[in-house]
Structure formats: structure tokens, C-alpha cells
Amino acid sequence: MLFRSPQGNEIQGDLATNTGVPTNLAKTWTFTLKSGSKFQDGSAVTCADVKYAVSRVFAQDTITDGPAYPITMLAIDSTKYTGPYGTQTAAGTASLNAGIWCGTPANQKAKKEFPAGDTITFNLVRSVADFNYSTTLLTYSPVQKSKDSGEGYDRAPQATGPYKITHYPEDIEAPDYFELSRNSAYSAASDGSRNAYPDKIILKTNQDPNVLDNAFIGDTSSSSLYLGALQVANRGRVWSSAGTPVNDSFNGRVYNAYDPYVSYVAFNLKQFNCLPLRKAMLYALDRKALLALAGGPGLAGDYGDGVVKPSMGADYAPTKFDSSFGDFSGATTGSATVTTDPKTKKTTTTIDPGTGSFKAAYSWFQTAKADKSAECKAAVAKATSASGLVYERSRETSSARLAVAVWKSSLGKIGINFTPRYNATGYYPRVLSTSWDADFGGAGWGPDWANASTVLPELFGKDGGFNVNKTWYDKKYSSFASLLKSANGTTDRATQSSFWIKMNQFAMDQAWVIPTFFTKTQRIWGSNIGGNYQWAPYRSEEHTSELQSRV
Numbered sequence: 001m002l003f004r005s006p007q008g009n010e011i012q013g014d015l016a017t018n019t020g021v022p023t024n025l026a027k028t029w030t031f032t033l034k035s036g037s038k039f040q041d042g043s044a045v046t047c048a049d050v051k052y053a054v055s056r057v058f059a060q061d062t063i064t065d066g067p068a069y070p071i072t073m074l075a076i077d078s079t080k081y082t083g084p085y086g087t088q089t090a091a092g093t094a095s096l097n098a099g100i101w102c103g104t105p106a107n108q109k110a111k112k113e114f115p116a117g118d119t120i121t122f123n124l125v126r127s128v129a130d131f132n133y134s135t136t137l138l139t140y141s142p143v144q145k146s147k148d149s150g151e152g153y154d155r156a157p158q159a160t161g162p163y164k165i166t167h168y169p170e171d172i173e174a175p176d177y178f179e180l181s182r183n184s185a186y187s188a189a190s191d192g193s194r195n196a197y198p199d200k201i202i203l204k205t206n207q208d209p210n211v212l213d214n215a216f217i218g219d220t221s222s223s224s225l226y227l228g229a230l231q232v233a234n235r236g237r238v239w240s241s242a243g244t245p246v247n248d249s250f251n252g253r254v255y256n257a258y259d260p261y262v263s264y265v266a267f268n269l270k271q272f273n274c275l276p277l278r279k280a281m282l283y284a285l286d287r288k289a290l291l292a293l294a295g296g297p298g299l300a301g302d303y304g305d306g307v308v309k310p311s312m313g314a315d316y317a318p319t320k321f322d323s324s325f326g327d328f329s330g331a332t333t334g335s336a337t338v339t340t341d342p343k344t345k346k347t348t349t350t351i352d353p354g355t356g357s358f359k360a361a362y363s364w365f366q367t368a369k370a371d372k373s374a375e376c377k378a379a380v381a382k383a384t385s386a387s388g389l390v391y392e393r394s395r396e397t398s399s400a401r402l403a404v405a406v407w408k409s410s411l412g413k414i415g416i417n418f419t420p421r422y423n424a425t426g427y428y429p430r431v432l433s434t435s436w437d438a439d440f441g442g443a444g445w446g447p448d449w450a451n452a453s454t455v456l457p458e459l460f461g462k463d464g465g466f467n468v469n470k471t472w473y474d475k476k477y478s479s480f481a482s483l484l485k486s487a488n489g490t491t492d493r494a495t496q497s498s499f500w501i502k503m504n505q506f507a508m509d510q511a512w513v514i515p516t517f518f519t520k521t522q523r524i525w526g527s528n529i530g531g532n533y534q535w536a537p538y539r540s541e542e543h544t545s546e547l548q549s550r551v
Contacts, residue, residue: 011136014193015045015160020132026491027127028105031135033118036190039144039158040183047102048115049142052084055096057139059083062150064429067448067458068465069134072488074099075123078463085150099123127491133449159183162196169205173425178203203227209397219249222526229522232399235295238524243298253529258311259521260446262304264513266431266468272389272439273473274379277368277416278511281440283322284361285514286410293402299522304515306504307445307459308452314497315452319508322360334358335413358413365414382439388417392431392441396422431468443468444519452500457484460507469512480506 011019016031023030037045056063057070058081071078076099081092101108101121108121124131134140147158155168164183169176180201188196213234215221230238240246243256267278287303294300305319335358337350351359369380383389391407393400404420411418421438423430431441445466448454458464461484462472471477480503487499507513525532 011133012193014136015050015142016135020135022129022131023105025127026129026131027124028121029124029131030104030119030121033120034190035118036187037160038185038187038190039142039147039160040164040185041147041158042185043144045142045160046116047118047120049144050120050140051100051102051115052145052148053141053143054100054139055081055084056143056148057083058096059085059150064151064432067134067137067139067454068463069137069454070099070139071465072457072461072463073124073126073128073131073134075125076100084145084148126488129491129493130449130451130453133451137448160186161191162186162188162194163201166200173206175204175206175208177205216524216526219253219527222528225525225529225532226523230524231397232293232295235299235522239295239299239522241296241298243520250524253525253527253532255521255523255532256299257520258301259519260309260311261444261519261521262307262309262446262515263442263444263517263519264304264307264515265440266443266513267440267511268431268436268438268468268470269473269512270434270470271437272379274368274371274373274376275511276364276371277376277379277383279322280361280364280368280414281411281416282361282511282514283357283364284410284414284416285516286356286406287516288356289406289410290403290516293399293406294517299520301517301519304518306508306515307513308455308500308504309446309518312447312450312452312455314494315455315500317501317504319505321508334362336362362414365416379439383416383418385417387419389419389439390437391418391420392427392436392438393420393422394427394442395424432466434470436468436470440514441468443513451496452504453487453496456500456503456507457488460484460503460512471512474510474512476510480510 013019013034015033015037017034018032020029020031022028033045033047033050039045039049054070054074057068058076058078060068060071060078060083062083062085070076077095080089081095097113099122101113101123102117103112103114103119103121105121107113107119108123122131128134142160143153144158147153147156149156156165159165162183163180165178166181167177167179169178180203182196182199186196209228209231212226212228213230216224216226216230217234217237236246238246238250238254239256245251245254272278291297291300291303305321308316310316334356335352337352338347339350340347351362368376371377371380379389391404393404400420400422407418418439430436431438431443443466445455445459458466460467460469460471460480462477462481471480474480483499483503483506487496487503490496490499508515
């Protein structure tokens, strides 16, 4: 209902006339919808359409992938209300109505709801001073119940803005295109926030990356934008190792800067619940080689030390690792040599710690092998088998194969094996599913606004929308949940920041992830495109798939 202004992190009304009115210590928020807003079929946008849209998030078996803030914030019991699909119970409907109301708070007390009205009220389970920021996400975009097709709705969403989809790819995984044309039902008078310049916008999908790279580098696609990123092998044709354009022909049509994202590898705790083995892998990975492969610090970014980026200000603090961690770039030249005395048959292990953290990795691996728990016995047996652990990845590209080679070299030095499993389609729905059976897989995440409340709860909370790790399978999850409850229970921003720092440290102490980079992003566009602005606080989800080739 709101949107982020191009000036930075400020928000302003979009479908709503204002940025929301909080009452009841920010546990209740009321918004007024603009008049004249219509769907592409000419139907007026009403409170009921917004309420229905938010209700869809609770259908977690149907609507998957992406932020799920309504589930954790709204006063709706997700065990009673499970979305608008299937049979509805009286208790579920009552719970939904307790969390979202068409009308003012006063109307709710009088039990007078006005679905066709222009006022909507959200009741929260706790005080959330920045709740209105969550309404900038598509979760709060109106959906007509009569047009909803569940998971398939994104193939034909009803537009309320200046453009509508007039062609959707027949096969989303094959080379094809989206076509956006003007929405005749749209009225600029009901908007006041955006402009519509071209008559049509064509978004080509699944194009040959080599063809795309050459077209944009040679500027033969002079009236196009490249929504993806150049392949690692071709970045040197545009940018120097320091990250600056190699010649003047690229001035004004390339971009290279830090983005909001952190790339990392997530362990599947349902499948892989052996802490010392996870730490061995964390300390063994040669991130220096991965960084070089991704283009070096001038193009790839800096080493990550958690899931909260330094750009988050007071919400970030450097992670404290084991004193034996060594060079934070990871193991680079370490080795272990085992010799056996022919007479006594006793073995001696000589460790060359190298310039990285090989010694720590080797030590944690021995700890894992000595651990008598069923979880560690199973994990170590799998890691030392011929096929080893399973590393889930998306598309198999040349960059991906090179990254996998670094992983194999790094982990192989201490005796850990794995097999990459490439899946070109539906990567995130697969790894977010409770049936995911790989041991670890790559991921990336950035804050939805300038608060780590959009990072740690989403990645590691049981109700988070992007919990690849399935953290609730960790025996120590209750301690994290306690910190999360405290963080959510305060409206004091400084106090909240202290909890985010503790939670980020907790996640790393449990080695839930292996952080790789605090990333940079490069963009290129044609010379006929003017006024192109790359908005750092919040950018395309395309970046998360690109992270797969880097980690």
C-alpha cells in the first residue's frame, strides 16, 4: 500500500493516502485508501481486496517463498486460520477478522465492517513501530478473490498501475518474454507517484548469457536494460580489478557498487545436525579463492562474517569467531600429513596451518568424528563416504563448476566429500520446502528496509519466510527464539539493535550458515537509456539467483 521513495528509506503513500496512523502503542495501524484506484478489469479497489491479499500469506502450503511478515506481526492465529483456500472454520474466520478489519478501530469495537470502504485497520500481536514499512511489499497489494488462482495467480495478476501483462511466457524456463502494455483502466489522477513513458515494455527471459553479454558490451542493445549481471568471465571486458570502467565507452551506462545483500551457504538442520562438522566446513572453505573467482574485492565485495551487513549501522557488529580461526579468508595453504611407524603402527599427524584457518577446520573435524551422538555419527559417515554430502545448487554454469571446484579442494583437504546437485528450475521453493533433503545449499538475502528485523527473524525464526536452515531442528533453537521474542517485544531501537547483534552472533556460533560475501552488484545498459537510477536500499530479486554462481 506504500512504497519506498527514490531518495532513500523514506516511505510515502501509494495505494494509501498516508503512511498509516498508529494507535495503541503501535499495535494498531489504520490506512485510508485513495479513491479512483481500479483493477485492469475496471473494478474499484476496496478494503476487502487488500484484506484478501494479506490473507493469502497464511496459506503456507500454497503461497510459498518470500517475506511472511503478516504471520509474525498480525493478531491472527496461523494454527486456526490457514488461508482463504479450502474449508474455512468459524474459529479461523474470527481470527482473521481479529487481525484485519475493514473500517476504523472504533468500527471494529462495534463489530461493523465495511468491505467496500476505503479504510483498513491492522491489529498486531505486539508493538511494531515500523509496521508500515512492511506494507511496501507485494504482500499488501490488492487481489480480487474472484480472480485468484492460488499459486498460479502470478501468471495473471490483475494490475492496478499504468501497465498490465499482455503476454506471459508459455514456458517460464524456456527463452520467451513478458510483455507489459498500458492499462486502460488506470488513471494517473488516482496515483500521483509514478509516470508511464513507453507504450510497451518487453522483458526477455532465459536468453543465452553469452549473447546478452556481447550485445551489451558492444552496445548493440542500445535501447535495453540488462536486468541480470555479466558473467564473471566477461566482467574484465568492462571493469578493471579495482571496479572502474576499462574505457570511456562505458561511462554513463555501467554501475558497480555495494548492494543490500549477503551471500551465504545454509545448512539444512533437519538433514545435517552436527555442529562440529558444520564448523569444520565453515573454517575449511577457501573464501579467498571464491572471492578471486567472483572478480575480487573490486567487483565481488568483502568477506561476510554473518547475515547482517555493515551497512545496517547499529544493527551490525563484527562476529567473534574461535581464536583458532586464523585468516578470515579461510584455509588456503594448510595441510595435514599422516605418517605411520612401521614397527609400532602408531600414526602421527603433522599439521601445516598455512595462512588460513586450516588448523581450526582440522581440529573441528576430529571433534566431529569423536562425537558419539547419532546426528554426528550419521553426518560424518556421509561426509567421508565416496559420494559425500549433497550440495544443492541452481543452474550448472561454467562459473558454478569453478566454484564447486574450490569447495571440493577446500573440504577435501580435511577429508570431507560432497556431490553437487544442480537444479535449473524452482530452486528456492525446493530448498524452502520441509521435504528438502540436501545437506546444504547456497542462498542470499537483503533487508526489506533498514532494520535487521527484516533479516534475522526471516532467515532463522520458525515463522520466517526464508528459513532455508529449518533452524527449529537445532536443539538450541529455543535460546534463539527467546532472543527473538525479546527483540520483538521492544520498541526502543537501540535495545532492539543489541538483540539483533546477539542473534547474529548466536547463528554463527551454531554455524547455521557459512557466510561468503558482503556483495557488490554490477549493471550495464544501452547507450540510448537515460536517467537510469540504481536504488541501493531495495533492488531486484534477480540478484539472489546470481549469488548461486558465486558461492
